[in-house]
Amino acid sequence: MSTQQQEPEPQEPESQESPEDPEMKGAESPQNQRLKEKEQGLAQEETVDESDLEGETVHIKVFRYDPEVEGKQEPRFDDFYVPFEKGMTVLDAVMYARDEYDSSLTFRHSCRQAVCGSDAFFVNGKQQLGCKTQISDLEQPIRIEPLPHQEVVKDLVVDMDHFYDQMHAVEPYFQQEDLPDGDLEEQRQSRENREKVKMSTRCIWCAACMSSCNIAAGDNDYLGPAAINKAYRFAMDEREDEEIKEHRLRIVEQEHGVWRCQTQFSCTEVCPKDIPLTEHIQELKREAVKKNLKFW
Numbered sequence: 001m002s003t004q005q006q007e008p009e010p011q012e013p014e015s016q017e018s019p020e021d022p023e024m025k026g027a028e029s030p031q032n033q034r035l036k037e038k039e040q041g042l043a044q045e046e047t048v049d050e051s052d053l054e055g056e057t058v059h060i061k062v063f064r065y066d067p068e069v070e071g072k073q074e075p076r077f078d079d080f081y082v083p084f085e086k087g088m089t090v091l092d093a094v095m096y097a098r099d100e101y102d103s104s105l106t107f108r109h110s111c112r113q114a115v116c117g118s119d120a121f122f123v124n125g126k127q128q129l130g131c132k133t134q135i136s137d138l139e140q141p142i143r144i145e146p147l148p149h150q151e152v153v154k155d156l157v158v159d160m161d162h163f164y165d166q167m168h169a170v171e172p173y174f175q176q177e178d179l180p181d182g183d184l185e186e187q188r189q190s191r192e193n194r195e196k197v198k199m200s201t202r203c204i205w206c207a208a209c210m211s212s213c214n215i216a217a218g219d220n221d222y223l224g225p226a227a228i229n230k231a232y233r234f235a236m237d238e239r240e241d242e243e244i245k246e247h248r249l250r251i252v253e254q255e256h257g258v259w260r261c262q263t264q265f266s267c268t269e270v271c272p273k274d275i276p277l278t279e280h281i282q283e284l285k286r287e288a289v290k291k292n293l294k295f296w
């Protein structure tokens with residue numbers, strides 16, 4: 001008989017799901033739950049089967065305003081009836097109306113695949129990208145308006161200058177000083193850190209979030225969810241220096257920064273790229289508090 005003590009069988013480590021990184025561990029994060037609810041809500045809203053619309057016309061009511069043309073300075077809605085086609089989006093419908101009925105109908109668009117962020121409209125009372133919104137998901141008549149809380153330039157075109165100013169206010173670019181030696185040396189980022197900032201990098205500068213935010217509507221100086229998300233994107237990136245991170249936190253913790261957010265989730269609700277904006281704002285609040293904590 002052996003006198004050697006038998007080593008205990010190695011035990012499988014108990015699975016511990018990190019609350020900081022539920023996505024990496026496969027757990028259901030609050031954002032994933034919200035996305036599921038969003039999808040379920042959308043599925044319930046789908047009242048019309050596409051095949052029911054084949055051969056039909058779609059009734060759209062489009063906001064019109066042109067400050068430069070006499071007789072068009074009073075805002076109004078114009079009705080258009082557009083022949084439905086399978087897969088038709090709100091952008092397709094307004095393009096049809098412009099091309100076939102009224103070439104003066106004005107709106108922005110470019111990529112037609114939810115990438116450029118130029119065609120955010122207020123569709124049936126909600127901020128949505130025209131090119132990502134299916135006609136068959138909407139109740140008719142479909143009301144198409146410019147983004148609320150932004151100055152209207154003409155028809156569906158709003159002035160984006162203020163939104164861009166707020167984005168630039170957080171200095172949305174890398175500013176690290178400690179670069180690796182050698183021209184060809186990469187500055188590496190860990191997989192975990194990439195996961196952490198991944199969603200925040202998806203912003204397409206469409207301003208839907210800013211337009212949906214009650215706080216931004218009442219406080220013109222509020223940085224707004226998109227700009228704060230942009231600050232998060234860099235402040236949480238491990239490749240930036242601590243000093244720069246502190247500088248960014250100082251920008252977002254000012255009077256019209258993160259503390260103005262009242263966690264209403266309207267921005268998160270409308271973001272076409274499903275960025276967890278409210279969570280990012282909350283996390284920056286926590287970072288700002290940590291930065292200011294002093295221990296004696």
Ligand code: SF4
Pocket residue numbers: 117202203204205206207208209210225226229270271272273274275277
């Ligand atoms: S955060 Fe979302 S809603 Fe806001 S500008 Fe970026 S993509 Fe648009």
Ligand code: FES
Pocket residue numbers: 109110111112113114115116117118119129130131132
């Ligand atoms: S046209 Fe580019 S996002 Fe819709």
